[in-house]
Amino acid sequence: MSTEPEPRAETDPEQSGHEPSAGEPLPKRRLAVVAVVAAIAFAFDLVTKIIATATLEGREPVEVLGGLVYFQLIRNPGAAFSMATGMTWLLALAAIAVVIAIIWLARRLRSVGWAIGLGLVLAGALGNLADRIFRAPGPLQGHVVDFVSVFAPNGDVWPIFNVADSAICVGAVLIVLLSLFGKDYDGTSTRKPARQGKTTAERDATEDDS
Template sequence: MSTEKPAGPVVEDASSEPETPLTPLPRRRIAVVAVIAVLVFGLDLLTKTLAVANLEGREPIRVLGGAVYLQLVRNGGAAFSIGTGMTWVLALVAIAVVVLLIWLARRLRSTGWAIGLGLVLAGALGNLADRIFRAPGVLHGHVVDFVSLFEPDGRAWPVFNLADSAICAGGVLIVLLSLLGRDYDGTRGRGKKAAKAKATETTETEAAA
């Protein structure tokens, strides 16, 4: 009886699993990111322009029965006015984030991630544009905020803008997709783990034979 063993274990490539398609990147995923980013960035720019033109020097405007107050606030810091006085640092961080998001967009195979990434990218670009082009100067510009919830002057919730809302919405969507096991490349996290476990088990079985 021959005791010769195979030259090596035959292990199925996890990438061959049906739920882990390593196909060329669909162009439509990049298109989804680009369209959402452009549209939301445009809306953010428009609303900020209107806010500056109509709310400058005015008392807060009460709308929706006091659920929302419209007032112009120029924020030199990050969200919740953190980091005021470090505007140039925040601008550089925002630039790095935008570059990272654009790099990641080229690797997307998930429509859900494309939508979330487009929203976050639009928000980052919207506030970055303020820091670059608005007073008092390049990389020191103050972000235009104009929505205060429930109370004026941000007493109930920090004053924000459309870009902030886009970042929050996109971030929530991405976190939700991650919790559901859906990765940016279109694969399922649980599927990857199962395929890896199966491959490891096969290797150990054949090695013990």
């Protein structure tokens, strides 16, 4: 009968709530998670834009969910939620820079939460960048397809947006929340775990005082 100890299970600092010490195994890299999340979100954005351009062109806003949402097609030369119109080429270059930065950081990711958040941001940046490159009026000048207006048509309550815009916002919020809770991109925690009772030295000192 073998008496060899069982191999120690890999510890994920994101779950244990502490930074890995020297020699402690790090959690797995999460590049695949970024790629899968980005691919799914990008495909969803692309498909919905194709459907929107095929069915909403030249139509009045389509009311759904009792007026909670309106579908209507606009061509947006600006940033997310129709901001910074007239700066299309600069926004395209900024999107390229964001994509490169996320791809570079993704190689070092060990946090699942961060991987999901960055995957969503990457998909959103790629989705709108594809419009700016391949849609009229030309490369780096293309207008982004937006088609969702909430609470009222024509973006009267909230600017008209698309799936890519939503992915960017959800991903960014997730990353901010992880940062606030002390979860870093490399799977470590910047918050030290609460102390579980007194140390031996503190207990001895207390007993001496009594």
